[in-house]
Each structure stands twice: as C-alpha cells, then as structure tokens.
Amino acid sequence: MKKKKPVANPRPGFVLEVDRQTPPILFHHGEGFRLEKLPVGRSRVVYPGEPLRGIADPDGAIRDALLNPIDDDPLPSLLKPGMKLTIAFDDISLPLPPMQRPDVRQRIIEAVLDMAAEAGVDDVHLIAALCLHRRMTDTELRHAVGDRVFEAFHPHGLLYNHDAEDPDGMVILGHTEKGETVQMSRRAAESDLVVYVNINLVSMDGGWKSTATGLAGYEGVRAHHNVHTLRHSRSFMDQENSELHRSNWRQGDVIKAHGPRIFQIESTLNTNTFGHDGPMAVLQKREWEWSIADRAAFTAMAAGLDRMPSSARRKVFHSWKAPYDVTSVQAGDVEAVHKRTTEMVYAQHLVPVQGQTDVLTMGLPYLTPYNVNSIMNPILVMVQGLGYFFNLYRGKPLVREGGVLIMSHPTPWEFHPVHHPSYIDFFEQVLADTTDPVEIEQRYEKQFAEDEWYRHLYRTSHAYHGVHPFYMWYWGSHAMQYLAQVIVVGGNERAVRRLGFKPATTLADALEMATDIVGPKPTITHYHNPPILMADVTG
C-alpha cells in the first residue's frame, strides 16, 4: 500500500454561519469529545485551513537552506577544525503532539553534523534548550534527535538537557537598554558558533526567543515572563504587537553584541495533526463531510474512551504521533530567517474573521506544551484556554472586551507529581489565597523561584522549575483582565472554582449563564481548534 498524499489543493480556513442545517459541532473535551448544537442565527464557527502540502524532499530543502542561508554565510564556511560548536534545539514542548519519526529536528541536526564532520569539527555539544521546562527523558531526546545522533553523542555526555540552575553553567552576557538581564548557557556563550534548530509550530515561537529564552534561566526570562509584559502583548502570537517579543529582541541585540555567533535554522510544519486516514482522521474533517465510516469511527472512539479509566485514556492520546509534513526550512540570520518563517506560519494558520463576538466557545484538547506525556492539570487548562487559544489572534481578540469565554474540559483535580510538583503547591496554597496575577507575582513568585527543593527537582528529576506555574498564570493574565467571565463546561467543580472560573454542566447552561453578563441573545463564535488556527480579526 502506498502512503496517502495530502489533499492536492488544501482549502483555506473560513467562518461558518450556523443555520438549521448545521450538524452538531465537535468540541474537544480533554481526552474525549462533545458534539454540541450551537444556537441558530447568531452563532458562527471558525474553521482552520486544511494542511498545506509538505516539501517533497525535506532533506534536500534542509541542505539547500544550509548552503544558501538568508543574510548569512553558508554553514560549511562557518565550520572550522578545532572550533567549539553547540547545537541547541527546541525541547519536548514542540511540536504538539510530537511528530512521527523522523522528527524535523533529527533531519536538520543530521545535516548540520554531516557538514561539521566534513569540516573536521570535533568539539560538538547538543543541548535541549528547555529553559525552565522539565528535563527531557532519554526516550524523548532520542525521539527528537533520532537514534543515530542520540547514540553518537548521549553516551559521551555531549547531548544533554540545558540546566538553567547550574551555578557554573550559566553566564550573564549583559543588559539591554531597559535593564533586562541577558543570560545564557556557558557552553553556548563560549562557543564559536551556536546553531539553533527550531520548530515553529505557532507564530510565537522562534526568532530571538529561541536563544534568549531557550538557553536562559530565571534571571533572563523574568525580564519578559511577567504580568506587565504579558498584559501588553496583544497578542504574543503577533510579534508586531507583542511586548514579549520586543523584550526578547532587545535581548537578541545584546547576544549579537556580546554573545556567540548564532546560525538560526527554523522550520515550519503543516497542520496535519490527526492524519488524512486512520482512527483520528475524523477530527480533522469538517462535520458535514463526515462519512458513514467517520461517524462510526467517531462513535466507537468516543464510546470506548468514555469507558476507559483516565490513565488509559491519557496513554492512548499521548501515544499519538502526528504525521506532520515539513512546509519550509530556512537558515541564517535570526531576524531575516524568522521573518520568512512567520510568513509561512501565517499562510497555514491565519483565518480572516470579521468582527468580534460576545461569547467565545472552545473545546480544549488533551495537550498543552507543558503536559506532553503528562497530566493536564487545572492550571494547564487555564493556560490552554486563556493563554494560548485566546491569544491566537491578530488585530484584536475574537471576543469583545467584557465578553465571556466558555471552554470545555474535564479539568480534573489531578497533577503529575514528578513533572509538576510546584504546580501542586501553587494550586493548593497560592490560588486558595488569590487569583490576581499582580498580587501573586508580588507576594509569591520569588519564594517559589528560589525554593531549593524545586530547584533540586528541576535539576535532577524531570520537574518544571518552581516558578513555572507562575508563568502559566501570567500567560493568562491578559485574558483574565479582558474578559468579564470564564465558564468551564463539564469540569471538576471545585477545581474550576479554585481557578476563579464558573462551572457549568452543559453548553446550554453555560450560554444561559453568559447572558447574565453579555445580555440576552448574545453573538457566539466557536473556535474550532485543533488543528491550530489563528484568527485575523478585523472590523
């Protein structure tokens, strides 16, 4: 059997006005699904575009990008015998879900190493640029870089996770004109060349954020991972209007002046998240195009999932590897490369939407960047809805200021004790006291960030840094300030209330509750994601 090709002419995303003929709409609901009827005449659904065609020869495209970089010298000319070369790459948080083998990082790293071998470079380190994220396991590293690279470098300690709390392993490169500290891994900072291998899943990723954040520590990222910056990033998916990016770019200027030479390699993927065939393909189709087989598969899948214990459901979903195709690879100067990358991301994700809405609905899936092979705890539910999905806009948010956000997720009071130890304390202690991001930042952040036990777990186990749940909370701070109310459908009532949101049993109840805020007969927009889309809101 031959491999199925993606559709020849992918259709762009669009906005569907809901009428009597509209079938029930798919809402992701954690490791499950809901089919919901939306009110006729005042509801609309924003659908993502179909996956763009991938590059026919990704290895050829990678080689071409390295030999013909944008605003930089060809990579082979930068490689010399006796030099120190560091290859940094994006961590487990990208892409989502993880992609089928071979991962694009593997393809790129092999191409870079092949050129390094040709040039006679011996001193090579590979670093997973995870900043304050959890350390990747050996299996996860192997999946990202491939067997060949893993086996060649990992046993010798030359392929490892970035350690932002290593007292001897971090250096301060300088400060920006606004006083922001620029910090970097010592190995990277002292290298003759840093090659950064990125995956740009959404427009927030990449650019100077790769090195200025990925290879930094608490001192470096606190400059922009704070309530003020994130409330002034509207949105942080739109670099032109993102304070988060402006701060990273200022840090980039310091890296350019005082840091190592950076050769940036960025790649973009299409949105082929669930495949064109197979058990999950139905999740990528528009509901009125579901065939009998699709409907049967969906019903069987939903019924089966309902009967499984939550751990089994998680296992099923987290074992899914997306059959993404690579749509572009560009290399060279950080800013020039990122400009081209962003164009490619927008080409896949942007969907024009006219006007805002009173009520925005969204079904949250099982995955965020911070719970790959883990549990999506209530804080991550918040960050998925208010941090990521809410911010996937250009221009202005899909929902009007003072509007209501309704999200569907089981929101279990469950935490992964190894991955998210500080999240547990944040949820139990901090959120029990206050949900105000500014107060949380002032009263609690330092204590968690400098806690020796969290630091130990971050360095030696697979725990997110002690300060990470705070950043999650700040990530949603713009939406919290902007929205009048957040309602969670089908969530654990206590957990939802702890987040400061309102629980509802059904979508109909949630819509009824929303009318108390936005008045009767509000306009409703459903954000049909995943696959990922970004609303380009005008008017």
Add this chain to the structure above:
Amino acid sequence: MMGWLRFITQPPATPKGVTKPEKTPKTGVHYDTTWAHRPAAKLIRRFGVWSFFKPAIAFYGNPRVIGTDRIRDLDGPVIFAANHHSHADTSLLLATLPSRLREDLAIAAGADYFFPNRILGALSALFIGAIPIERTRISKLSLRNSQKALEEGRSLLIFPEGGRSPDGWSSEHKPGAAYLAKRCGVPVIPIYIDGTGSILPKGKNWPKRSRCAVVFGHPMTIGDDENPRDFAKTVERRVAELADEFGTGWWQARKNAYRNTTPEPTGPEAGAWRRRWALGPKPGQRRSSSTDKPPWPEL
C-alpha cells in the same frame, strides 16, 4: 506391457538428415515468474513472511534494525542494494523491511542456484518473490527480468556482490544495480547487513542463533552524466559507511567518511588466515590493533 512403458518413457530417435528444433528452456534465467506476482501468490508470500521468516529471524537473529526513518518517505519502486553474507540475508530483509515496501518486492536471485529446475524455481518465486538473474555477467535476460519488475512498480532487492561472501569480507560490487538504476530512473537504497554470516554461513545447511543487524541508508540517485560503474563504486562506499556506522556510531562514521578513513569492506589483501584474523572474534567486529585497552587493570 514393458514395450508400452518404454515407448512412453524413451524419446523417439531423430531421423538422419533432420534437425530437431531447440526447446526454449523453462528453468534458470528463462523461468517466467509472472504468476508469482498475482494477488493469490502475494497472499501466500505474506503468510510465509508472517508465519515463517519473521519468527525464524526473530528466533535465530534477534535483529537490530537501524535507519528505517531514512526509507520512510519512499513511495515508488527502488533498488535495495545490500552486502551478502548468507542465505539468511533475504529472510532478514523480508522480515525487517516495512510492509509497505515488502509487499511489492522482487528479489534478484541467482538463476543457477534458485531456478535449477521448475520445482525449486516455483518455490523460490512463490515464497521469496525471486526473479532469476545471471550472477556472473550482465545478460539481456537478467536485465529484462529486473527491468520488468521495476517497470511494473515493484522494488528490487539485489546483492551487487554477485554471491555470498566466502570469508566474511565483502566483495567488489558489480555494476548491475547501478545500470538498472540509470536505465529505469529509480533510486538505490544501500543496505548493510551484519551478523548473518554467523547464523547460516556459506557451506552450512542448518542455522544457529546469533545476533544480526540491518542498517538502511539514504536513497541515492544516479546523476544524468554519471557512469553506472562509478555509481556502483559510490553505492559500495556507502554500504561501507553504513558498516562503519554500525561499528563505530554515526558521528564517527561521518567523520571517517570525510577523512577517507572508512574501513575497507573488502578486508586486507593478505592470506586467508590473516583475513579471517582481521575480522575479529565475530564477523562484523573488526579486531583493532592498537586502540583496544588491555584486559587487565592499568598498573
């Protein structure tokens, strides 16, 4: 009674002055394998792979499979070019190739060995998808058989060394695979096989258990102006690099390749015992001369 039997079994004598027409032989390279690529035969072959080759290779070889990601995107017919130690090589590849590629695979097999008569020929064609080729020279019939398979959309497995290794070292590649790649415009996938020589070496009839491995390489395409003989050398070198990758790791192998220090797969030009000695304790593990640590503590 005996007269009738003799009449039936003995061919009639040819009268003098008459030339008897020559029969087209139906064995060897002339054996027609078309029937073996029909759906029913494929189904039997699939059953054979799952019920025999896979369990047998898992039991005897417990193979390590490396580099399947390099052939993940393959879509059309290709030529697999592997080194050849043993009859177990075919079984190993049938057991380890991704099913998408195995379904439509023809194996170029020595006409003299696999198709000496119609029964053995039928078994070879049916169970391993063999097509007959002549091992000692490039003949029109061999080419026709191989080309037909590729043109019909089947991939082709060729052992370009032309036969099994007599001593554990590889032999020089013959240009048949490269010539076909040029003529049919298909890529060549270099493959390195390790350890099968210990499972079923040349001259033995019964296998014994030993670890084996298969390393798939990146697809290689012959250039428009490239000579098939040169391309055959390139493929041979790539197989040697895969052998080095298996022995020393990918990164070291790449460095060796660029420094032209990839170990020669054909072994040293020396007497038989020295060639065997250089192979090391097991085939595939080269005996190192100076870099090995002594088996005692440093004093």
